[in-house]
Amino acid sequence: GAVVSQHPSRVICKSGTSVKIECRSLDFQATTMFWYRQFPKKSLMLMATSNEGSKATYEQGVEKDKFLINHASLTLSTLTVTSAHPEDSSFYICSAMVSYNEQFFGPGTRLTVL
Amino acid sequence: EDQVTQSPEALRLQEGESSSLNCSYTVSGLRGLFWYRQDPGKGPEFLFTLYSAGEEKEKERLKATLTKKESFLHITAPKPEDSATYLCAVQASKAAGNKLTFGGGTRVLVKP
Numbered sequence: 001g002a003v004v005s006q007h008p009s010r011v012i013c014k015s016g017t018s019v020k021i022e023c024r025s026l027d028f029q030a031t032t033m034f035w036y037r038q039f040p041k042k043s044l045m046l047m048a049t050s051n052e053g054s055k056a057t058y059e060q061g062v063e064k065d066k067f068l069i070n071h072a073s074l075t076l077s078t079l080t081v082t083s084a085h086p087e088d089s090s091f092y093i094c095s096a097m098v099s100y101n102e103q104f105f106g107p108g109t110r111l112t113v114l
Numbered sequence: 115e116d117q118v119t120q121s122p123e124a125l126r127l128q129e130g131e132s133s134s135l136n137c138s139y140t141v142s143g144l145r146g147l148f149w150y151r152q153d154p155g156k157g158p159e160f161l162f163t164l165y166s167a168g169e170e171k172e173k174e175r176l177k178a179t180l181t182k183k184e185s186f187l188h189i190t191a192p193k194p195e196d197s198a199t200y201l202c203a204v205q206a207s208k209a210a211g212n213k214l215t216f217g218g219g220t221r222v223l224v225k226p
Contacts, residue, residue, distance in 0.1 A: 004157075032212065043201060043216045044158070093157045097212060101146045101205055105157035 002028050002098045006106035013084055014114055021079045021109045023094030029074035030096035034103065035067070038091045050077040084113045116141045116206050118217035127192055127224045135187040135220045137202030145207040147185050148214065149178050152199045161187075161200075192224045 003026040013019050023033055031052045036044040048069050049057045056069035066088075068080040077096075081088050089112050095103040117140045127133055139147065146165050150158035162171045164180040171178050175196060177188040187200055199221045203214040 006157075034213065041221075043218045046213055046215075049213060091155075095157075101163065101212070102160070103148075103214060104160060105150070108155070108157045110155070 002096070002102075002104040004094065004096050004104050004106040006094055006109050008109060009107060010110045010112075012112045012114065015085050016083055018080055018082045019084055019111060021081075021092055021094075021111075023077045023079070023096070023106055025075045025096040028096075028098060030077075030098070031074060032097040033071060033077040034095045034097075035069060035077075035079050036093045036095070038093060038108075040091075044093065047079075081111065084111070086113045089113045116204060116215040118202055118204055118215055120200075120202050120217035120220050122220060123218065124221045125223070127189075127222065129193055129224055129226050130191050132188070132190045132192070135189070135200055135202075135222070137185040137187070137217055138183060139185070139202075139204045139217075141204045141206045141215075143207035145205045147180055148203045148205070149176075149185070149187055150201040150203065152201055152219070154199075158201055189222070192222075194224050194226050197222055197224045 005024045007022045033050040035047045038044050047062045050069045050071040052071045058064050071077040091108050093108045095105040119138045121136045146163050149161040152158045162178040167182045169180050175190045179186045199219045201219045202217045
């Protein structure tokens with residue numbers, strides 16, 4: 001199956017700093033990637049859809065200026081959490097579309113904001 | 115609005131005790147229904163895609179079925195390594211950006 005990687009797998013930062021998370025499709029090109037957030041024992045909440053070469057589409061209630069998404073190439077999308085605060089601590093997962101109806105997920109990034 | 119409800123929330127099984135997980139959905143035209151497995155601290159792992167009522171797919175001890183209102187994931191003679199959270203998601207035919215709507219998941223624990 002298609003392989004999606006995320007980096008870093010775990011990050012701890014101080015409140016007020018910005019954190020960048022990378023999502024890469026390793027063996028295929030993905031024009032569309034998705035970013036999700038997951039709280040403990042909860043399901044995945046879609047944050048935004050990232051399209052290569054265009055602006056991301058954010059879900060209702062997700063702050064665009066807080067969660068900056070860049071999809072500069074067909075294999076890389078980045079999520080930057082700006083001025084992170086403890087309430088931003090969560091498990092962030094990306095996925096990449098292999099075809100119009102198939103998504104493969106990355107291993108996730110655990111963000112802890114102190 | 116598309117909705118997905120999974121039941122039960124949690125399931126404890128003895129090794130070898132078969133059971134079924136339910137995924138009920140309401141969607142404006144189903145393009146596909148997806149099952150994923152998620153282990154703690156990891157991303158979801160793709161299991162199946164079902165497209166139309168009556169369709170069935172199997173993989174080892176897992177079998178997924180689909181009707182017009184729900185999907186079942188049957189676990190036959192489970193082993194401890196089948197312990198995980200199983201997620202169901204739907205993609206509507208008119209879904210903007212092909213996005214998925216996920217259910218809350220069913221946490222399965224298989225005891226030896």
